[in-house]
Amino acid sequence: MMYEKEVKEKVTAILPQVVTWRRHFHEYPELSGKEVKTSAYIQEVFKNLGIPYETGFFQNAVLGIIKGSHPGKTVALRADMDALPVTELTGLPFASKNEGVMHACGHDGHMSILLGAAAVLNEMKDQIHGTVKIVFQPAEEEAAIGGGRHIAASGKLDDVSEIYGLHVWPELPTGQVGLKPGSLMAASDRFYVHIKGKSTHAAQPHNGTDALVAAAHFIIDVQSLISREMNPMDNVVCTIGLMNAGTRYNVGVEDAYLEGTCRTYRPELRDKMEARLGEILKGLDVMFHTHSELNYVRGHSATINTPEKIDFLKKVGKAYLGEEHITEPEFPSMCAEDFSSYLEKFPGAFFWLGTGDGNTPALHNASFAINESILPLGITLEAAAALEALSR
Structure with missing residues (x-):
């Protein structure tokens, strides 16, 4: 593993900004297919970071493109953008200002983590052999729309050799990374x-x-x-x-x-x-x-991880986060995720990022909120996955 020290330094530097992004997303959630302001905010962040991006290929999706200084293959990282029709009961100072809408599934964490990873990768693009595509996907929660299905079929990712994503997971202890080959979500x-x-x-x-x-x-x-x-x-x-x-x-x-x-x-x-x-x-x-x-x-198909890519993430995770953070869940979940649409077309892996403490409310609960201490872990593993995949 080649970049541990530099990645950790850059994650530490960007973390206060990531927290700000996360709280903004949490405060202004939008429902599936209506992520207009969320999309605009992501585009503004990309502009400020100097990351080129594309829109207009499916609803409110945003595709950031980080081209390395050296030729190579293309890998992708993905986060979902939409919130749920839930009235928030967390009592957070940055609770939802959009009545009846809430990031009760942790997509605020997913987006901020991916923006953090994009910032780190963009600062290290001189060391990248290839391209990283940063996928911000609308309409994960609404299977009738199925944002993942449309983006996978859009042609925008046809050059991708592998893809990675994560979901915050209150059923795992905070700081644990769940990596399971094969069947993960139904x-x-x-x-x-x-x-x-x-x-x-x-x-x-x-x-x-x-x-x-x-x-x-x-x-x-x-x-x-x-x-x-x-x-x-x-x-x-x-x-x-x-x-x-x-x-x-x-x-x-x-x-x-x-x-x-x-x-x-x-x-x-x-x-x-x-x-x-x-x-x-x-x-x-x-x-x-x-x-x-x-x-x-x-609706969504089953999310089936590519075993080789899970093995790869385990090696990367142990090197960058420490072996104590890596676990293999005993059972898959009957919850669903349209990251399945990407895994039907490309090799890749979807992992769980633990945010539970034994009393954490379940996903889709009006009192659910992530533990912000997991943000640097998610940023590190996503950025490291892309860097190491493109160094091979």
């Missing part, structure tokens, strides 16, 4: 169900068709599908998180609407879940004389 699909019955007076249920009873059976049948048809050694989750039904306590329910998510790793199980949900509804229609519709929407 495919995420969303489904919508409409069960249509016939309304009647609640005192005369025989004169109608109760969509709510059919919906209750559907919920139980889906859980039975998971517990009785799926191999318990497979990673499969199906959760129904929303149901709307009924208009009044004494009126039989005519329409029931449900929404849920399926999480899988193997494509054949993804196909099976979609097929079986439809078959369950058809059976319930026969039993209850309802008329049901299923809209099954494919």
